[in-house]
Amino acid sequence: MNRQNLWTLTLFAPAMLAPCAVHGASANSVTLQGTAQASVIQPAAITRIEDLRFGQFFQPVANGNLTVDVNGTVTPVAGMVGLIGTTQTGTGRGPARFLIEGDPNRAFTVTLPNRIDIAKGTDTIRVQNFTTNVPNPRGNLGTAGQFMLMVGARLQPRANQPVGTYSGTFTVTVAYQ
Amino acid sequence: MKKFLMAAAIVAASSMPAFAAGNSATESGVATATVIAPITLTHTSGAALAFGKFTVGTGGTVAVSTSGVGGATGGVTLVSGSTNGADSFGVGGDAGRSFAITTGSGTVSAGAVSIPFTTTVSAPTGTLDSTGAASFTVGGTLTIAGTEPAGNYVGSYSATVTYN
Numbered sequence: 627m628n629r630q631n632l633w634t635l636t637l638f639a640p641a642m643l644a645p646c647a648v649h650g651a652s653a654n655s656v657t658l659q660g661t662a663q664a665s666v667i668q669p670a671a672i673t674r675i676e677d678l679r680f681g682q683f684f685q686p687v688a689n690g691n692l693t694v695d696v697n698g699t700v701t702p703v704a705g706m707v708g709l710i711g712t713t714q715t716g717t718g719r720g721p722a723r724f725l726i727e728g729d730p731n732r733a734f735t736v737t738l739p740n741r742i743d744i745a746k747g748t749d750t751i752r753v754q755n756f757t758t759n760v761p762n763p764r765g766n767l768g769t770a771g772q773f774m775l776m777v778g779a780r781l782q783p784r785a786n787q788p789v790g791t792y793s794g795t796f797t798v799t800v801a802y803q
Numbered sequence: 804m805k806k807f808l809m810a811a812a813i814v815a816a817s818s819m820p821a822f823a824a825g826n827s828a829t830e831s832g833v834a835t836a837t838v839i840a841p842i843t844l845t846h847t848s849g850a851a852l853a854f855g856k857f858t859v860g861t862g863g864t865v866a867v868s869t870s871g872v873g874g875a876t877g878g879v880t881l882v883s884g885s886t887n888g889a890d891s892f893g894v895g896g897d898a899g900r901s902f903a904i905t906t907g908s909g910t911v912s913a914g915a916v917s918i919p920f921t922t923t924v925s926a927p928t929g930t931l932d933s934t935g936a937a938s939f940t941v942g943g944t945l946t947i948a949g950t951e952p953a954g955n956y957v958g959s960y961s962a963t964v965t966y967n
Contacts, residue, residue: 722833793835799830802827
């Protein structure tokens with residue numbers, strides 16, 4: 627086989643879509659250039675911006691709940707009614723905020739725990755019914771590839787809950803869909 | 804042919820688990836709450852709003868300042884051995900938090916006879932210190948008609964503290 631023939635064969639190959647027989651100068655083998663592609667997308671990332679703050683309230687004399695929702699609406703129930711109106715010092719009261727970043731227009735879901743306890747030494751207060759502003763069944767990162775996640779929950783102090791500041795952590799996981 | 808086999812082996816060894824990194828991310832959030840001590844008020848033991856000892860004359864007033872200094876007006880005369888004093892209270896609660904103070908009026912009575920008084924407070928608001936403590940004093944003005952008979956007159960009034 628002379629070199630000249632081989633060059634000619636290569637130029638024509640891309641115009642011919644497989645499968646079709648290609649007759650090579652040699653009857654024994656033929657070569658075509660295929661195409662390979664890969665897209666690396668930005669990984670999902672989540673960054674904590676603000677804590678979930680139930681704020682300051684007077685010691686309850688009866689069991690009750692305090693719900694902070696994703697819009698910042700605060701709802702006291704039973705033993706917590708009438709105890710939350712005091713001037714808030716420090717970081718105030720409101721939902722947690724996380725910045726989710728990743729591949730633009732990609733769908734995602736967020737996972738939170740069922741419940742946690744926040745603690746001051748050995749004293750604890752139950753936090754449950756976590757809520758988010760992620761649409762059902764999944765969110766979308768949009769053209770900017772970002773979503774500001776808001777997280778609310780319900781705090782359940784008990785009668786004569788010991789005075790002091792309680793704190794705890796909860797895990798938030800974002801996953802592409 | 805040999806080259807192909809080697810390449811395939813390398814890929815297999817480094818393949819990612821089904822739940823690939825980059826596809827999900829995890830972060831920790833923090834939740835906080837603060838239970839505040841209720842505000843408490845205690846009356847200082849032995850303290851009282853003391854208008855002292857006096858003759859009523861044709862009537863007048865006895866005024867006691869919030870620092871306990873007394874003075875008579877009109878026909879009322881404080882007598883030797885009279886002592887005046889302001890009442891005193893302690894406040895307890897959440898350190899650094901401010902509160903409002905209000906005090907009411909009252910009467911002092913001996914049997915069926917009553918003499919009215921009004922009160923004044925050392926400050927209308929206060930702030931609990933770093934140990935969660937504060938205090939205030941109460942003075943007042945007793946309005947005497949001049950017809951009251953001799954006797955020991957006692958009475959009470961209300962003092963209220965409220966967190967802001």
